[in-house]
Amino acid sequence: MTVIKRRRLLGLGAAGVAAAGAGAFAIRSAVTESAPAPRSEGPADGPVPFYGEHQAGIVTPMQDHLHFVAFDVITDDRDKLIELLQEWTAAAARMTQGKEAGALGAVGGRPEAPPDDTGEALGLPPSRLTLTIGFGPSLFDERFGLADRKPAALAPLPRFPGDDLDPAISGGDICIQACANDPQVAVHAVRNLARIGFGRVSVRWSQLGFGRTSTTTAAQATPRNLFGFKDGTNNLKLEDERLLREQLWVAPGDGPGWMTGGCYLVTRKIRMNIETWDRAPLAEQEAIFGRTKGEGAPLGKSREFDEIDFDLKGPDGEPLIPADSHIRLAHHTRHGGARLLRRGYNYVDGSDGLGRLDAGLFFIAFQRDPRRQFVPIQRALAREDALNEYIKHVSSGLFACPPGVRDAGDHWGRALFT
Amino acid sequence: MRTTPTTVSLVAAGALALAALTACGGDSGGGTASTAGGAATGKIAVSATDTTCDVATTELPAGTATFSVTNNGTKVTEFYVYAAGDRVMGEVENIVPGLTRDLIVELPAGVYETACKPGMVGKGIRGPLKVTGEAKPLTSDAKLAEATESYQRYVRSQTAALVEKTQEFVDAVKAGKIEEAKRLYPIARTYWERIEPVAEIFGDLDPKIDGREEVVEEGMEFTGYHRLEKDLWVKKDVSDSGPIADRLMEDVKLIVSKANEERLSPVQLGNGAKSLLDEIATGKITGEEDRYSHTDLWDFAANIEGAKAAIAALRPVLEERDPELVKEIDENFARVERTLEKHRDGDGWKPHNELSKAELKELSDVINALAEPVSRVSAAVTR
The missing domain is CATH 1.20.1420.20 (M75 peptidase, HXXE motif)
Structure with missing residues (x-):
């Protein structure tokens, strides 16, 4: 599937090695707006407010663990679906505040009845759990009378060169992203929501992730992906208020009114060929990303947050940041300023039976319109990115995340169904 | 089967130490059941084939009824009397072609369904059955006791x-x-x-x-x-x-x-x-x-x-x-x-x-x- 350009990358030699910079996997943006004082994110085990203008779990400072789940709706009854969204919202409002899924809880009910909470989070703090819902394109078919409410921005993603997507772990009518600093808390939330949904929805696929691969606030240090590179150096961050308005939140007039204040979510499960990557020379690895591995500086620069200079040339006259390097292809200056808020996680699904780690990046990106953001950026990457030799996209998801739940009288998707 | 023997909870077994019950149905097993008293109504003939289930009457007085089920078809059949929600009031299984078996069942006033199941599968061939007489509403405890009887x-x-x-x-x-x-x-x-x-x-x-x-x-x-x-x-x-x-x-x-x-x-x-x-x-x-x-x-x-x-x-x-x-x-x-x-x-x-x-x-x-x-x-x- 990949165009191999290793030869030239190796030729680049040590040019980049002396430089320093910040690396990132997947779509990258350049200079952050000057960052105001970081907002307090509160204690790592405290609660994140559930109610608000926007859903939590998007610009919320990234937690350490992910359990992402996609559901198919298996009832054809619109009212039952609405009821489910109401029940889910109530349970989500409770669980994100560190409470049990139902009012009786794991041990408060009658002994003859199954508990209304599964119990594995008993005694655990809220751990900054956020639950974020999204609606997939397939929800807007004829089943629930939503066809005329489908946003144009929810148009199916095109097929990108090299895609090797497994339908069984792609798509879905509804997704829920659960993030928390304690994996048990995230898993507990998904498990209880799935249980509430039995008979109305069926789990289509789910994904566990760990070790956030981006930062969503300037206060967080840049973490590394499984290729060992810093990831998310120049991600959209919650301090970039102007950029968030411009690049993230759906504005009035963008499409159907029910999406105002929401955003679009793209997921891509990106399998990494860990073992072959680990045998690649350092210089090649750095040339592929366009950043140094240690500091994460753009090649030719010395610090992670130094501005990228695509014009720098090496002694051989070739650009220091190669034409097919990841940061060059993904950079917003190539895409009319288009940027993404990335919120991906590393994953390791054990081994693949051939002695290799079944591992990679579960890419998550939020944006105002995938047609202007994810799609053109990924087109460029899929066509040319030197990294393609070491990765494969194996799943894809696209979801419309409605605005936040205002208060206890509101529920997920209320505006969509009214 | 299960990987470990199940012990079904006995918690509320005590709830059952209750009044004995009106409808103690006949043993429907091998057609050898005895009646539990009550008005004899004479046998009700049922002719079952692979596609039909003819019950001689669709209306009965409350009490003990005996259905005499003859299999005139080519498949093994079963005969059921159901109360609402397919609650089995009585049934007789495994009636091979050519055989006649009796089902003796105690039926309080109410609305029932009869069913033959040629091939012993599916919902069967259903027919209505109305039982007239004085319906005595069961007390809650009696309903619990009847549940046990019914399942037995x-x-x-x-x-x-x-x-x-x-x-x-x-x-x-x-x-x-x-x-x-x-x-x-x-x-x-x-x-x-x-x-x-x-x-x-x-x-x-x-x-x-x-x-x-x-x-x-x-x-x-x-x-x-x-x-x-x-x-x-x-x-x-x-x-x-x-x-x-x-x-x-x-x-x-x-x-x-x-x-x-x-x-x-x-x-x-x-x-x-x-x-x-x-x-x-x-x-x-x-x-x-x-x-x-x-x-x-x-x-x-x-x-x-x-x-x-x-x-x-x-x-x-x-x-x-x-x-x-x-x-x-x-x-x-x-x-x-x-x-x-x-x-x-x-x-x-x-x-x-x-x-x-x-x-x-x-x-x-x-x-x-x-x-x-x-x-x-x-x-x-x-x-």
């Missing part, structure tokens, strides 16, 4: 057929008739799977009869249905299977004699229904149960029928205490049946290994959907 009637009807069909299966094995034994294997197991919650109370017998090879304890011989299944489908040789077949028959007879005396409390009934659905979710969906014959869908259908019978026995109590739950359970049973029906093959079921992953997931989804409300039954009946 069901168990007895099933155990009678279990013994007969297992005998036929065992005979075929011993005669070396492999094809005949293979045909009879899922049919005999149907009666077993319907009443498994009762069988599992007898923890020592269950693994001997229904143990899978991997759960047989060290030092214990692999016996029972699954051992014979392996001999038939894998070894393809039953010349040495005679002693195993004899032991299966002995064990089945022993468990039947115990099961017929067992009275399950309402809580046990609720938990029994749930455990049958759990059996499906863990053993049948995956094809683990009948891994050699792939007849898992037969067991699946039987588990559903058994769960439905347990819930039906509780229905009058549930209707009173949680009508919403009854509605939810009814809808979900119907959905499971519709989904399973897609995989019917003649009078039986497609082999498990012919179903696609998507088809199995669909079955898994509807079972999960049903098991959630069923898991709330025990609490509802003891409220």
